Amino acid sequence: MQPIRIGILGVGTVGGGVVKLLQNNADEVARRLGRKVVITRAADRNTDHAQRLCDSTVAVTDNINDVVNADDVDIVVELIGGSTISKEAVIRAIQNGKHVVTANKKLLAEHGNELFRLAELQNVMLMFEAAVAGGIPIIKALREGLAANHIQSIAGIINGTSNFILSEMRAHGSAFADVLKEAQDLGYAEADPTFDIEGHDAAHKLSIMSALAFGTPINFNQCYMEGISRLESQDIRYAEELGYRIKLLGITRKTENGIELRVHPTLIPTGRLLANVEGVMNAVLVQADMVQETLYYGPGAGAAATASAVVADIIDISRLLDAASDNRVPYLAFQPYQMQAIPVLDMGDITSGYYLRVCAKDEPGVLGEIANILANEQISIEALIQKGVISHETAEIVILTHTTQEKQIQAAIANIEALPRVFPSVIMIRMESLHGGK
């Protein structure tokens, strides 16, 4: 059989990983596929560097068109990142009838609906296993392995940089800014770490998973995002004392009224496996009606792990090249004509447990006033501790609530902050038991 011919766009960390994998594991890949996979072309701004990584048979260029327009390329692998040049390149590749593999979650989160429509029109495959949770085959699991289920919810640690920072803050009691610097020195966090620490990267990945789970268009624009940059180390410590760990979770859940789609720091019980995912590792917990809970754990980034996912997609496409398009796995798991526009819930309408930290005068009756406000909003208290006097006459009170609607906790917080003996501001962190999809 003729080899499958690959054109790579971007020979950086992940692109270099793909080149290396296809060199080192060439025989194993060919044993599985029944034919060889060869890179014929590669485009990168730094052609010297790219040529050094690639075999001498690879035509290296700094012009993307030399790859996407080439007759000797069957599959274009987009590893440029961002959503401008990459979008143009992917569109051109699709229009030229090339199948595409991308690791680009930003591109798919922002423009996936349009790109999948175009791919369908052009009858080409567009695969993206590497876009979510790096080396974990979570796209395959959601799209194929769990295809017999109604998926109910997904909760994931899907940003390794944030998870590393939270793990270090907990282990050493360090402040956020200090650990961020450490993460940058270690090369985990970008020089501009906003995307990782403010939840954008996790939101990109979550909105892709949500679409796959529920058969809806990708709803990234409606995803709630709250990062970890404002977390204080004492909240991590208090949570630990109460039997919880704080993780940056991406959560999507199908309810009767719509879909929850949110990324934020979350308290989860220490005994849950997800709470024990440390450092840069990723994990995704999926709740579905038949299988109940399944958990997927592994490296969410890194050249080799991400290349593993990219090449798996190349193998999948190669196997289906001659299959009728009706027999392909749908891009977003459901037949395109079966996609449903389910509304994304406003944050006020989601339900969650809540951790509140209130700073107040240490005087008789203050606790009673706070408890009254919660009771008036029908909010039930799960635990309440006074963390002692932090300065003369000032106490910190930590409250955990049972599940309630977010608009009720917001109303309660506003009323608590209005109490004359409470100091601004009340700290609020959401809390999930992760049992039964809740």
Ligand code: HSE
């Ligand atoms: N920057 C991401 C992370 C990896 O920290 O997990 C790539 O998605």
